[in-house]
Amino acid sequence: MxxxxxxxxxxxxxxxxxxxxxxxxxxxxxxxxxxxxxxxxxxxxxxxxxxxxxxxxxxxxxxxxxxxxxxxxxxxxxxxxxxxxxxxxxxxxxxxxxxxxxxxxxxxxxxxxxxxxxxxxxxxxxxxxxxxxxxxxxxxxxxxxxxxxxxxxxxxxxxxxxxxxxxxxxxxxxxxxxxxxxxxxxxxxxxxxxxxSNCGFEVAGWSPLFRDKFAGAPLKHVAIRLDDEEPRQGEFVITATGVEGSLIYALSARTRQRIAETGSAILYLDLLPRHSPEKIAAALARPRGSRSMAKHLHSQLGIDGVKAGLLRELTPAETFADNTRLAAAIKALPLRLEHPRPLDEAISSxxxxxxxxxxxxxxxxxxxxxxxxxxxxxxxxxxxxxxxxxxxxxxxxxxxxxxxxxxxxx
Ligand SMILES: Cc1cc2nc3c(=O)[nH]c(=O)nc-3n(C[C@H](O)[C@H](O)[C@H](O)COP(=O)(O)OP(=O)(O)OC[C@H]3O[C@@H](n4cnc5c(N)ncnc54)[C@H](O)[C@@H]3O)c2cc1C
CATH class of the missing domain: 3.50.50.60 (FAD/NAD(P)-binding domain)
Incomplete structure (x- = not known):
């Protein structure tokens, strides 16, 4: 040598x-x-x-x-x-x-x-x-x-x-x-x-009510997907400007590329990954009497807190009058992401x-x-x-x- x-x-x-x-x-x-x-x-x-x-x-x-x-x-x-x-x-x-x-x-x-x-x-x-x-x-x-x-x-x-x-x-x-x-x-x-990479993303803007109440709140036992990809289960966190956390990081490379190509990326969020849309629609169809929709969602499907807040935030009011459409929204809530958070905040580059x-x-x-x-x-x-x-x-x-x-x- x-x-x-x-x-x-x-x-x-x-x-x-x-x-x-x-x-x-x-x-x-x-x-x-x-x-x-x-x-x-x-x-x-x-x-x-x-x-x-x-x-x-x-x-x-x-x-x-x-x-x-x-x-x-x-x-x-x-x-x-x-x-x-x-x-x-x-x-x-x-x-x-x-x-x-x-x-x-x-x-x-x-x-x-x-x-x-x-x-x-x-x-x-x-x-x-x-x-x-x-x-x-x-x-x-x-x-x-x-x-x-x-x-x-x-x-x-x-x-x-x-x-x-x-x-x-x-x-x-x-x-x-x-x-x-x-x-x-x-x-x-x-x-x-x-x-x-492995970064948070910003939405166009949360409503002040949603942001003030839920910034920092974790969404647990949810699934997200980009396009028709296999959904991934896990959890993420609402931030003052958008979303972050392990489930978001897992999709960050593709999400960032999509934003670069088209100006934004839509992630589809499944609030109840273990329920089929039919099961959800059937639960929603049960009589709710004089109870509010919020109470109905909570008692029939366990949707409350930040999950209920996000459903309201991202779903037009008229959808709440149609059980089939509401069930579809619960299974595929479109979350439009507009920008990655700055590089300095990311886990990696x-x-x-x-x-x-x-x-x-x-x-x-x-x-x-x-x-x-x-x-x-x-x-x-x-x-x-x-x-x-x-x-x-x-x-x-x-x-x-x-x-x-x-x-x-x-
Ligand atoms: C919050 C957080 C949590 C993480 N958790 C995990 C985890 O659990 N698992 C995992 O796999 N990865 C994790 N990572 C990522 C992991 O830490 C990095 O990928 C890894 O440290 C990169 O190693 P590196 O040696 O390439 O660079 P670095 O660890 O960044 O080291 C680079 C070094 O170069 C020095 N340097 C830079 N420029 C100069 C210069 N001009 N002159 C002299 N010195 C310079 C810096 O001072 C630094 O010490 C995490 C990252 C963050 C931010």
């Missing part, structure tokens, strides 16, 4: 992708310096642990891969080397147990990210990885050196190979602010615009460095010696652990790709 130990490797970005690349490269005996703009690394990773860190998913490989949609074929080789099972083994190797939740999602035993990150950083430091926080990458100077803004002024760093793992563009206050986009564009890399701009080592064709990994690559996936899994796997693949490239050159 050729000697690569004298080489200087710079990794920029200390999220899961950059840290995984640092692990692979330091294990191979390379001298690794990792730079991050923030005062500490892994801030988004830690945030992901706040509501319960869903690190990967236990479903079968083909179903897992299908979550990457149009980018399935680009992600497949990354996961072939480091899939959900390998990721779990790796976590266990850090002394952190994992478990599979009822939905098939995989979590660390204590649901948290902090113990995992602590153990990992300790191992990386012991392996010789030098972490440089408060080092913001500004691009390259004319000599090809990296420009890094530090509290003590600008530093110039010469590296034999560079790995960028700068994240997407959401939650900028945690470090991934997308400021890298023009830096690569200036060097001839065509970047797909960063867009919100779509867009970024297209796979077409990279070779099989995840090296930029336009910039030999510069590799990319993680959410800054142009792929998206729903929540469910698919985001982190692809970040870890691409960090590993880019690290190994860099090793191959360095060995071939020497």
């Amino acid at each position: 050729t000697d690569t130990s004298a080489l200087q490797i710079a990794i920029i970005g200390g999220g899961p992708a950059g840290l995984m690349a640092a692990e692979v490269l330091s294990q191979a005996g390379l001298s690794v310096d990792l730079y991050d703009a923030m005062p500490s690394v892994g801030r988004k990773f830690l945030l992901a642990g706040v509501g319960g860190m869903n690190i990967t998913h236990s479903e079968a490989a083909e179903a897992f891969l299908s979550r990457y949609g149009e980018r399935r074929d680009a992600i497949a080789p990354l996961l072939a080397d480091f899939d959900a099972g390998a990721l779990r083994e790796w976590i266990h190797g850090l002394g952190i147990e994992t478990f599979v939740g009822s939905s098939g999602r995989v979590f660390p035993r204590d649901m948290k990210a902090a113990p995992l990150l602590r153990a990992w950083l300790k191992r990386l430091r012991e392996a010789g990885v030098a972490l440089h926080t408060r080092h913001r990458w500004l691009g390259w100077n004319d000599n090809g050196d990296l420009r890094l803004a530090t509290p003590n002024g600008e530093r110039r760093v010469r590296a034999d190979a560079v790995l960028l793992a700068l994240g997407g563009g959401s939650w900028a206050r945690l470090g991934s602010d997308g400021a890298w986009v023009p830096l690569l564009e200036e060097r001839g890399v065509v970047i797909a615009p960063l867009q919100p 779509a867009g970024g460095v297209p796979f077409e701009a990279l070779d099989s080592n995840l090296m930029l064709r336009a910039l030999p010696g510069v590799f990319c990994a993680g959410e800054m690559l142009d792929w998206e996936a729903p929540t469910g652990g698919y985001l982190l899994t692809a970040c870890f796997a691409s960090g590993r693949a880019a690290g190994l790709g860099m090793l191959d490239w360095l060995r071939e050159r020497r």
Whole structure:
């Protein structure tokens, strides 16, 4: 094997992708310096642990891969080397147990990210990885050196190979602010615009009454679909401007694309997924005497609170006089979405460095010696652990790709 130990490797970005690349490269005996703009690394990773860190998913490989949609074929080789099972083994190797939740999602035993990150950083430091926080990458100077803004002024760093793992563009206050986009564009890399993924959406405007009463209210045990797709069951939340939550995020890629194509997207909401329209119409047809329609809907079908409010909000008054039409509305309430919420609020970003701009080592064709990994690559996936899994796997693949490239050159 050729000697690569004298080489200087710079990794920029200390999220899961950059840290995984640092692990692979330091294990191979390379001298690794990792730079991050923030005062500490892994801030988004830690945030992901706040509501319960869903690190990967236990479903079968083909179903897992299908979550990457149009980018399935680009992600497949990354996961072939480091899939959900390998990721779990790796976590266990850090002394952190994992478990599979009822939905098939995989979590660390204590649901948290902090113990995992602590153990990992300790191992990386012991392996010789030098972490440089408060080092913001500004691009390259004319000599090809990296420009890094530090509290003590600008530093110039010469590296034999560079790995960028700068994240997407959401939650900028945690470090991934997308400021890298023009830096690569200036060097001839065509970047797909960063867009919100796993995000909330805005409606044309709730009535003030509905908004004031129901903003923040969760709709549970409902189903939604876009067009004639198979409906998905779950829950989401009414916001002051529209909707958000896991069920909405699951459809966010297609919804965002539809809005871009046609100006809006209509999601059809089923308020009673376990009831057929006939059963609903029969229940509505029962005598209601002097009771109001609201009381009738509540007593016959359990529709009340935010579900009743949304039915009123989205259904013309005359529909309430026709049981068949009302039953149809309860099964397919059209919810028109007009805009995604801003990128900064999203769980993740779509867009970024297209796979077409990279070779099989995840090296930029336009910039030999510069590799990319993680959410800054142009792929998206729903929540469910698919985001982190692809970040870890691409960090590993880019690290190994860099090793191959360095060995071939020497
Ligand atoms: C609220 C929330 C919850 C989430 N929950 C989950 C979950 O449960 N499961 C899941 O799979 N995914 C989850 N995610 C997504 C997941 O956290 C991200 O996909 C993942 O962290 C991306 O990893 P990364 O290494 O590519 O980038 P990041 O983690 O974003 O790291 C990028 C790093 O690069 C640094 N950086 C950026 N620009 C520069 C620069 N110019 N110079 C120097 N450093 C720079 C940043 O400071 C940052 O540390 C969640 C995200 C959010 C926002």
